[in-house]
Amino acid sequence: MNRPRVPTDIAEFERALAQSVTIASRAMPDSPMVSIVLCAESGIRTVACSHARAEPLDELQSAIGDGPVLDVIDSGRPVTATDLATDSRWRRFAAESPGILSLHSEPLESEGSLLGVLTLYSDHVGGFTDETRVAVRVTAEHIGVLYRTALDAARMREIAAQLREALTTRAIIDQALGIVMAQRRCTSHQAFEVLRHVSQDKNVKLHQVAATIVETVSGEPPQQSRFEEPPASHPR
Template identity: 75%
Template sequence: MNRPTVPTDIAEFERELVESVSIISRVIPGRPMVSIALCAESGIRTAACSHVRAGRLDELQSATGDGPVLDAISTGRPVTATDLAADSRWRRFAADSRGLRSLHSEPLEFEGGPLGALTLYSDDAGEFPDAVRCSLRVSAGHLELLLRTTLGAARTREMVAQLKEALATRAIIDQALGIVMAQRRCTSHQAFEVLRQVSQSRNVKLHQLAASIVEAVSGEPPQRSRFEEPPSHSADQP
């Protein structure tokens, strides 16, 4: 199964999933058990569930490598079972599910590949009405959008952090360049080549070498530049 790289450790995303399954379980008639299972390196893992048992049903399928949730994920199509006792597709799952009678699983996709599945479990036999399945399909689409939005924000934060780190280390390197230029009476380009060659010969990162030079000359570790976040402006401010 080809799977995209999914940041399933995003805390904001998983908090929203917990709230989502709680809402879905409350609004659907009969209050079925709801789970959101995400693709993992091996099988699936439950990211959120309305009932502990729903998570265990996910785990059962992950452990055996067989079940309706895995089918929904692998095929990219919804999977429905109206009476597991009479369903021959997942005999082992049905035997171990302890009274579970019906289910409906909607696949979740992300960046062109399977993300997981949103699943309803019920101890009552019978087909989930069309309106319920349609609502679940819409909810699945909202979850995919939520992940894209959350991931975009996380990537932006990561880029900002990397930029700040790059600017901070660059400031230290510039200090070391000034010291080398003064000591050797050379250009900035020549000073940088000196630092680069020493960095390679000692197998030390350039910014670490620069910091050691600044500390050796000044007697103190170099001060890292501080970057303040710009003030946020509310929509009602001019």
């Protein structure tokens, strides 16, 4: 299964995950410890947990290279253990995490790609109720939606930033074009070709060439366009 590189700079997404695990833990009748790990370039990273004990359990699996979370990442399928003391799959993990007797790890997916793993840890033998398993699946699907929403928002912010930069540099280039047209008595197309040739010859970006021309002629840095963010809309 594909593993996308989860954007680590989406603070809203990680805050939403923290709220999700808290709500999920309270809503589940078994009151398990809940954690979420995301796939990162360097391995796995715990980004949210409902109890302080949960994060070290994730970190232990990463350190020893074995455990249910890593099995889910490898297979893309959920895993369950109803009694770790008698389960032969993760003997070292079980030995180094006393008190954890059952668990369930659910893959977190978005558009066919694996984001990470949602894990429930319990101090009780016997696994989890049917209601808890349903809640886990619903929570996992909800997190996939959160991820897509956060990623779309991040992309829109990036596009907006690129647009603002493009408009700003365009304003500087237009100022330089006016200067070249006046000095050489040429068309805007011919003036643009002058800037382009200088940019290529000096291996300098076009807007930097334009800024240098404007500052040389006027003695001041070029004027930049002012952009004001639109007011936030409020639901009625």
